[in-house]
Amino acid sequence: MSTFRPIRKIVFPAAGLGTRILPATAVLPKELMPIIDKPVIQYGVEEAVASELTQIILVISPGKTIVEDHFSEHLALEKRLEQRGKASLLDGLRAVVSQIHLSTIIQHEPLGLGHAVLMSHALVGDEPFAVLLSDDVIDSAPPALGQMLAVYDQVNSPVLLVERVPGDVVDRYGIIDGEPLGHGIYRVKDLVEKPALADAPSDLAIIGRYLLTPDIYPALQETGQNSSGEIQLTDGLRRLLQHRQVYALELDGVRQDTGNKIGYLRAILYFAARHPDFADIMQTFVQTSQSPEATD
Ligand code: UTP
Numbered sequence: 001m002s003t004f005r006p007i008r009k010i011v012f013p014a015a016g017l018g019t020r021i022l023p024a025t026a027v028l029p030k031e032l033m034p035i036i037d038k039p040v041i042q043y044g045v046e047e048a049v050a051s052e053l054t055q056i057i058l059v060i061s062p063g064k065t066i067v068e069d070h071f072s073e074h075l076a077l078e079k080r081l082e083q084r085g086k087a088s089l090l091d092g093l094r095a096v097v098s099q100i101h102l103s104t105i106i107q108h109e110p111l112g113l114g115h116a117v118l119m120s121h122a123l124v125g126d127e128p129f130a131v132l133l134s135d136d137v138i139d140s141a142p143p144a145l146g147q148m149l150a151v152y153d154q155v156n157s158p159v160l161l162v163e164r165v166p167g168d169v170v171d172r173y174g175i176i177d178g179e180p181l182g183h184g185i186y187r188v189k190d191l192v193e194k195p196a197l198a199d200a201p202s203d204l205a206i207i208g209r210y211l212l213t214p215d216i217y218p219a220l221q222e223t224g225q226n227s228s229g230e231i232q233l234t235d236g237l238r239r240l241l242q243h244r245q246v247y248a249l250e251l252d253g254v255r256q257d258t259g260n261k262i263g264y265l266r267a268i269l270y271f272a273a274r275h276p277d278f279a280d281i282m283q284t285f286v287q288t289s290q291s292p293e294a295t296d
Helices: 040-050 065-070 075-083 086-100 111-119 146-153 167-172 216-223 231-240 261-273 278-289
Strands: 009-014 055-059 101-106 129-132 136-139 158-163 174-182 186-191 202-210 247-250 255-258
Touching: 009 040, 040 065, 040 086, 040 129, 040 136, 040 146, 055 065, 055 111, 065 101, 075 086, 086 136, 111 216, 111 231, 129 146, 136 202, 136 261, 146 158, 146 247, 158 174, 158 186, 167 202, 174 247, 186 231, 202 247, 216 231, 255 261, 261 278
Parallel strands: 009 055, 009 129, 055 101, 158 247
Antiparallel strands: 129 202, 136 255, 158 202, 174 186, 174 202, 186 247
């Protein structure tokens, strides 16, 4: 087994087109769409910080620098809020910003998730790293990344996060063929990208968290573009499997896929129902199916 190296860096690919939520994403990156009062990507960054991954590498498209801006210091706004006695409104964001070190890479063309990860090589270098797809907002304790890091510490090899999905949606995911090792851990024998139900080796779908070793970079280079001109991360992982063990961990928690309209709506309802300010009003809303009164 190779020398153990801890994971310190986390890549947030955020250069996709977000076509499934158009027209909202025509100008606004989907990463900044709010769930109640917090942008989707902030949930992911908070999960990373809670898992002690504070060196964050954002991969963004040329027009999306406002994703980076969200995590900068907001001095003018803070000053105005202070004058109005409302400085605490930014406490949560300020706490996150103070704990992270953020770097940004531009992916000039949306050539796929694998390509976005490949772009991070210059900043990640020759060390293991995490990847978080912020579409997947996960409610769990311990945080999903923390659950995965505990496995990584044992196996010193790539760890993918998986979740059981209904048969009618296996064709939307990368599906693993895994040998169960107990405690929700699997040794990955094979991966199939978006299989038909009849060809799916299991119902264990890869979701938006990956712990990777730096040999994924040459694997992605060798994989190259598919027929759609994209480099897929699953294809790179498949190539990696040829010469190293890859593991998967079944999520212990609740995932909301905010990357499509129904999932985004569900995420808002889920978090509103658990929010101290809105839980009651949500219950009333569900019971009466009437719009609750505004509570500004
Ligand atoms: P998606 O499959 O959700 O694609 O990407 P998308 O373009 O963002 O959205 P749709 O399908 O058009 O609605 C999965 C993740 O990979 C990133 C996305 O930002 C998202 O976090 N990604 C995808 C990139 O960073 N670059 C790409 O070229 C493609």
